Amino acid sequence: MPGSNEQIADLAKALGHPARIRIVRLLMATPGCIGGDIVNAVGLAQSTVSEHLRILKAAGIISGEISGPKVCYALTPDALAPLAAFIAALTPPTGTGCCLPVAEERS
Amino acid sequence: MPGSNEQIADLAKALGHPARIRIVRLLMATPGCIGGDIVNAVGLAQSTVSEHLRILKAAGIISGEISGPKVCYALTPDALAPLAAFIAALTPPTGTGCCLPVAEERS
DNA sequence: TTCGTTTATCGTCGATAGACGATAGAACAA
DNA sequence: TTGTTCTATCGTCTATCGACGATAAACGAA
Numbered sequence: 299m300p301g302s303n304e305q306i307a308d309l310a311k312a313l314g315h316p317a318r319i320r321i322v323r324l325l326m327a328t329p330g331c332i333g334g335d336i337v338n339a340v341g342l343a344q345s346t347v348s349e350h351l352r353i354l355k356a357a358g359i360i361s362g363e364i365s366g367p368k369v370c371y372a373l374t375p376d377a378l379a380p381l382a383a384f385i386a387a388l389t390p391p392t393g394t395g396c397c398l399p400v401a402e403e404r405s
Numbered sequence: 406m407p408g409s410n411e412q413i414a415d416l417a418k419a420l421g422h423p424a425r426i427r428i429v430r431l432l433m434a435t436p437g438c439i440g441g442d443i444v445n446a447v448g449l450a451q452s453t454v455s456e457h458l459r460i461l462k463a464a465g466i467i468s469g470e471i472s473g474p475k476v477c478y479a480l481t482p483d484a485l486a487p488l489a490a491f492i493a494a495l496t497p498p499t500g501t502g503c504c505l506p507v508a509e510e511r512s
Numbered sequence: 513t514t515c516g517t518t519t520a521t522c523g524t525c526g527a528t529a530g531a532c533g534a535t536a537g538a539a540c541a542a
Numbered sequence: 543t544t545g546t547t548c549t550a551t552c553g554t555c556t557a558t559c560g561a562c563g564a565t566a567a568a569c570g571a572a
Contacts, residue, residue: 303423303430310426314418315530316410319491323410326495334548343532348550350530367539367548375496382496384426385489388433389482422560441518453561455520474518474569514572521566528559536551542544 300387301380309381312357317342318350325360325373332371407494408487416488419464424449425457432467432480439478 300306313319317340324339325332337347351371354360358377363370407413420426424447431446432439444454458478461467465484470477 303426307421307423307426310417310419311421312417313488314414314421316414317530319410319414319417322495344549345533345551346531352550353529362549364538364549367546369549373495378492378496381420382489382492385485385492388429388480389485389489424560449560450562451519452521452563456560459520469519471519471568474516476519516571517569519566519568522564524563525561526559527561528557530557531555533554534552536549538549539547541546 300383306381306384309357309359309378312353312359313381315350317347318354321347321350321354322359322373325371334368336371407490413488413491416464416466416485419460419466420488422457424454425461428454428457428461429466429480432478441475443478 313322320340321336324336334344336351337344340347340350342350351360351362355362358374360371361374363372420429427447428443431443441451443458444451447454447457449457458467458469462469465481467478468481470479
């Protein structure tokens, strides 16, 4: 079992908002740290962006490290492994040419 | 660009509930059609289950085909391709040679 | 036709999410 | 010390979610 239903649902819910997808994309495209630039990029109030960052951090998708006056945010991709495994399990015939159709164990 | 932020967020939001993860798992484990058995399996009221099915269907994750008196539900895995691509794009580093469907510890 | 079965929709309720402005806290510069 | 900058939290509001029971709609059987 790649993960519990609640664990997967929590990860999916954390990604279930366009602003948070945008934030993740920004972090993906930014090699190093990124701080208040996120606020300008997403076009929302600073408090709203901070709330989205808190949700992503609570889900373990990102990590925030205090670096001087600002905070260094970075992705924590491993946190999405249960969700990725779940989605991969139900998309065997995709053109990814990736995984063999491994038989599921009974649950 | 695998998909728009809203498209990915909608897919993630549709998966952002434990009951819907459970429904998808049931459909995954059931080769053929499945109808009212879902209600018994998830342990919620029939109207609630119908609502979850409606959400999953609206997101394109499942499809319902009328088959006599009941409805045949089946997965539509291709709908999750944008979300799968998004998650895969931000997990290039460890563990993903490509295959390895489960990143669980092996001992 | 009527009856039974299965699914979808409606109405309502409480809980949660999402947005904002305002404020508080932390770290550096001068 | 003061001042500036950046981030987190608080309070409040509206909108949406999730659950339920009740009801309607569609279909097959009798």
